[in-house]
Amino acid sequence: MCGRYVITIDPVTLAEHFGIELSGVIVHAAPSFNIAPTQEVPIVRMDLPAQISIAKWGLIPSWSKDPAIGAKLINARSETITEKPSFRTAFRKRRCLVLANGFYEWQRFSDGKTKKPMFIQLKTGKPFAMAGLYEFWKPAEANATTGWVTSCTIITTAANSFMQPVHERMPVFLPLGAEVVWLDPSASEPELTRLFAPYPSDLLAMHEVSPRVNTYRNNDADLVRPVGD
Numbered sequence: 592m593c594g595r596y597v598i599t600i601d602p603v604t605l606a607e608h609f610g611i612e613l614s615g616v617i618v619h620a621a622p623s624f625n626i627a628p629t630q631e632v633p634i635v636r637m638d639l640p641a642q643i644s645i646a647k648w649g650l651i652p653s654w655s656k657d658p659a660i661g662a663k664l665i666n667a668r669s670e671t672i673t674e675k676p677s678f679r680t681a682f683r684k685r686r687c688l689v690l691a692n693g694f695y696e697w698q699r700f701s702d703g704k705t706k707k708p709m710f711i712q713l714k715t716g717k718p719f720a721m722a723g724l725y726e727f728w729k730p731a732e733a734n735a736t737t738g739w740v741t742s743c744t745i746i747t748t749a750a751n752s753f754m755q756p757v758h759e760r761m762p763v764f765l766p767l768g769a770e771v772v773w774l775d776p777s778a779s780e781p782e783l784t785r786l787f788a789p790y791p792s793d794l795l796a797m798h799e800v801s802p803r804v805n806t807y808r809n810n811d812a813d814l815v816r817p818v819g820d
Contacts (some may be wrong), residue, residue, distance in 0.1 A: 593665070593666055593694050593696075593721070593745050593747060593760075593761070593762045594627075594628065594665065594666075594695070595625060595626060595627060595694065595695040595804065595807070596626050596691045596693065596694035596695065596721075596745075596762075597623065597624050597625070597626065597691060597692055597693040597694065597695075597710075597712075597814075597815060598622065598623060598626060598632065598633060598690055598691050598692060598718075599622040599623065599624060599692060599812075600622075600690075600692050600718045601622070602633070602643055604718075605633070605643060605690055605718055606643065608717065608718055609635065609688070609690070609718075609720065609770060611635065611641055611642065611643060612641040612642070623810055624810050624811060624812060624814045624815060625804055625807055625809060625810045625814055626648065627648075627807035628648050628649045628661075628662050628665045629647060629648060629649050629661060629662055630647070630648055631645050631646065631647055631648075632645070632646060632647075632648045632689065632690075632743065633645060633690050634646045634687045634688060634689050634690065634723060634725060634743050635687060635688040635690070635720070635770075635774065636685070636687045636725055637684070637685055637686045637687060637725075637774050637776065638685070640774045643690070644741070645741070646687070646725055646741045646742055646743040647661065647740060647741065647742045647743070648661075648665055648742070648743060648744075648745075649661030649662050649663075649664055649665045649742055649743075649744070650664040650665075650667070650677065650678070650681070650724060650725070650726050650742045650743060650744035651664075651726060651728040651740060651742045652664075652676070652677045652726060652728070653726055653727060653728055653729075655728060656731075658728060658730070658740065661742050664677055664744050665744060665745065666744060666745055666746070666747050666760075667724060667744045667745070667746050667747070668746075668747055668760075669722075669746050669747060669748045669763060669784070669787040670748075672724070672746065673780065673784075678724055678744070681724035681725065681726050682724060682783075684776075685724055685725045685726060686722070686723070686724055686725075686773055686774060686783075687723045687724065687725045687743055687774075688720035688721070688722070688723065688765065688770050688773065688774065689720065689721040689722075689723040689743060689745050690718060690719075690720055690721075691718065691719060691720075691721060692712060692713075692716070692717070692718045692719070693710055693711060693712035693815065694710075694711055694712075694762060695708050695709065695710055695711070695800070695804055696708075696709050696711060696754070696757050696758045696761075697709070697757075697758075698756065698757040698758070707799055707802070708799070708800050708801070708802060708804045708805065709757055709797050709798065709799055709800065710797065710798055710799075710800045710814075710815050711754070711761075711795060711796070711797045712795070712796055712797075713794060713795065713796070714794055714795065714796045715794075719764055719765070719767075720764075720765045720770050720773075721745050721746070721762040721763060721764060721765070722745075722746040722762075722763040722765055722773055722786060722787070723743050723744060723745050723746060724743065724744050724746065725741060725742065725743040725744075726741070726742055726743075727739050727740070727741055728740045728742060745762050745763075746762070746763045746787070747760045747761060747762055747763065748760070748761060748762075748763050748787045748788070748789055749761075749789055750789060751789035751790060751791070751792045751795075752792045753792035753793075753795050753797070754789075754792075754795075757797070761789060761790070763786065763787050763790075764790035765786060766790075769786055772786065773786060798817040798818070799817065799818045800814060800815060800816065800817065800818060801813065801814060801816070801818060
């Protein structure tokens with residue numbers, strides 16, 4: 592599961608880190624310490640591998656009659672994306688990188704009811720790409736002002752040993768260099784599914800953060816500070 596994440600690194604730095612042409616960067620993706628489902632997020636699409644584009648988080652299948660379905664499709668399980676109608680075509684034709692520099696997960700206390708939010712990032716603090724899918728959807732009543740909606744989902748896999756005490760699932764982190772494979776139209780299914788292995792535990796860092804993150808309207812740097820700082 593990945594229900595909230597962070598992307599605060601400026602587009603120029605992201606472009607340099609991922610080898611994206613600066614001329615292709617779209618700069619209106621607002622930095623956010625608390626990205627929530629249905630908000631606009633920066634992605635790199637398979638059809639535009641040299642640009643940072645914008646998509647609504649929560650995949651809306653092209654055949655859907657109601658865009659509200661996107662709120663339920665913020666994540667796609669890696670084990671079933673080749674079979675599920677909502678994801679299988681996008682897996683073949685519309686893969687993307689979902690750019691981030693950290694994500695949140697909620698750990699249950701021993702009472703089984705209370706949860707505490709945790710912030711997870713690379714030990715280096717550098718940005719990373721999560722494997723994602725994107726789709727194009729057009730409402731029946733579309734006109735010149737509404738037009739097409741681009742949406743995306745984040746692929747998840749089984750948690751590694753580092754994440755297991757917090758949650759059974761985690762996003763698919765793409766190691767630096769594997770992004771090229773994920774965006775390659777000629778990549779085979781075995782090449783792609785190999786990337787779904789849980790990210791190495793020793794490369795991640797995690798700390799508890801304020802429950803203020805539970806409210807998506809809260810969006811400031813204090814959200815990622817360790818509790819007690």
